[in-house]
Amino acid sequence: MSENLNDLRAFLRVAEAGSFTKAAGQMGVSQSALSHTIKALEERIGIKLLNRTTRSVSTTQAGEQLLNDIAPLISDIEQKLSALNEFRDSPRGTLRINGTEHVIHSILWDRLSRFALDYPDIHLEITTDYTLTDIVKDRYDIGIRLGHTVDQDMIAVRVTPDMQMMVVASAEYVRIHGKPETPADLDNHRCLALRLPTHENLMNWELQKSGSGEQQEIVHYHPQPVMIFSHAHLLVKAATDSLGIAWVPTAMVRKDLQSGKLIPLLSEWLTSYDGYYLYYPHRRQSSPLFRLLVDALKLK
Template sequence: MDRDTWNDLAIFAAIVEAGGFTRAGLGLGVSASALSHRIRAMEARMGVRLLNRTTRSVAPTEAGERLLASLRPAMAEVEAALITLDADRARPTGRVRVTAHRSAAFDIVLPRLGGLADAYPEVTVELVVDDGLVDIVRRGFDAGIRRLPSLEQDMVSVRLDDGVPLAIVASPEYLRSFGVPDTPQDLQRHRCLNYRLPTAGSLYRWSFERDGQTTTMDVPGTFVTNDIDMLCEGAIAGLGVACVIDTQAAPFLASGDLMSLLDVWRPMLPPNYLYYAGRRNIPPALRVFIDAMKTPLPPSPSRRIDRHVRL
């Protein structure tokens, strides 16, 4: 059924309910003559008279009564659907599908989901962990979290932090055997654990900053992985020096399984951004998810630890 026919049927029902063209026109904001023209055109298309007209009244014909009896349940369903739509527009509900890289999933998303669920129990978050860059529109995601140097023009981004601190770590056993590096250049004489970037396919270049000076370098090594958890595990196993997310290393630094190196060089990763397709009407469920991700978290006690090397 085309839109014009549906509109004409709605006009027909309104005329019958109002008992005439003039009253129906007042309710619809249309002149009585325009309504009469629409009904005559519909009757001509259908080949059947739907309304009996006199100078004083308008009433449905027998065919019109049968049509109206069929229309009323359908129109009631449409009205109920519109009421539900209005309610959903005001109340956050439904699923929000999000892709995030691993450290953002653990450090940004998960700690905030409890508060979101308490405030909006009808919102479901589906979190897909993927360290590669993702086309969220093509893959059917509502939002993504990445460290983005740039965005497509139709994307909107929200900065979530000021950058992510890294930790250069190694096991006590490794450091006893190979010594402690004092500068980033000393890493050229060490076994380093390299990370292969999932989208670019290249090895991550280690970057250091001190007194406003930045040093970026490739490091030698005998181990390469595309899994950030394996970097920590490899360092714990004594395979060499790893560059990992600060929060990822924190429990192993606290337990003494790992030691922190080159702290004064303050290695950092770029900020995390939440990004989504630009649109005029953001679904309420996505809006409250975005707001939740921007909510500050109290500092974790596990991060405030003495991480200096002690051999």
Template structure:
């Protein structure tokens, strides 16, 4: 069906419901003369008179009444569909697709998951755990969570956590056989387990800095893997040293399963941010999630 044909049928339905060209024209944003011309075009195209007009009233002919009754359910479905889509803009319902690394799940999402799903039972969270640097727009995500250093400038970003730090760790068993490195260059004498992004094949850099300089150290990998859980497990088993997020390995450090080294050379970097594209019409479900996360972050701050 052409757009003009649909417009003609919409005009006919409005006039028949209102029994008035003037009232129907007001609803459609047309002049009465333009509306009358549209109805005449429809009648000429169908080859049948649809409305009987007098100076005081408008009523459908038998053909017009038949057409009105046949079109009624279809137009109700269309109006209902449009209303349902509009509800996504005003009522928090639907799916929010979120791309985020494994560490962000534990730091940001897990603490609020129960409260959020209770507050918004009509919103479905689709969480895709992804440690790669993913283009959330190209992949069809509503938003993402990443370190602030990895977010492009055309995104809106909301800070979620304090700055992060990496930690070089090895098992106590490993250090029974190897000397503790005192400076990053000493890593050349150690076996290391490293993270590799599976999409690009790039190794996560062993980057160190102090107040004066920042540099990468090329380490000798005994194991490379694209999962930080396995990376940590390899370090726990004494396979080699690993470079992992501080908060991820701190529990193991606290109980003595892992020993941290080169701490002074691991300086803080930008923490996790929630980021999303700047769009004129944000779905209500996404807006509700963003506002909930913002509020939870404020409540977590000490008074």
């Protein structure tokens, strides 16, 4: 029996996404067309591959076996086809990238923009979120995250220097409410916070006092915010509009600091983290598209 590779790819997408709606969106087809494709595949082979309910889709035992068998094979075929780009005058294909809003917008955008101009036949799909997305499961080609969050079995390439976090507010806010002199003073101020979707909790502020000693003082501050946001750029906008104090990446507010829209607070309490890394599975490293993007984004 000869099966259409596109039908098997459609089954793979639905099985991995656990949803016809999500898989259809990824593939750019209608949900009804995708459902018809899977139903026809099941009828041809005479085996039920998916259990369907009104809320979810899961693989049957036979479907799970097929998924495990064909996923690496289809991935290998796609990589082999992608490698043929080396024989084209202009590389082409699609790269799906997942990263945080901060690193895409504030740090890497100029490099991504230049890459898109240099290689117009390479289509970029960029998704920003703050979850620790499984790029293999969700079929992203590349992830960009802070170094300590990257899985050890991934190839990782550093794309930014260390990330520094700082406390900021507008001059107008300070004029009205005064400056906090110590982390404890934050309890008397209007704090702005970011909600992390992974565990639905608020991001705590890790304030590290500068100094040369080995035992540096670190305060883990749990803000009681007057406003909560799901994206960092709204957090910064609220701070520039004098709505409160925010703890943000220095790179994100550098222009606002230079223009005077924001001023640094608790300047002795700056915290640094390992920088951002571009990462991807080992099987992707031979792809010419990956090599082009890695060379464009890596830290020079």
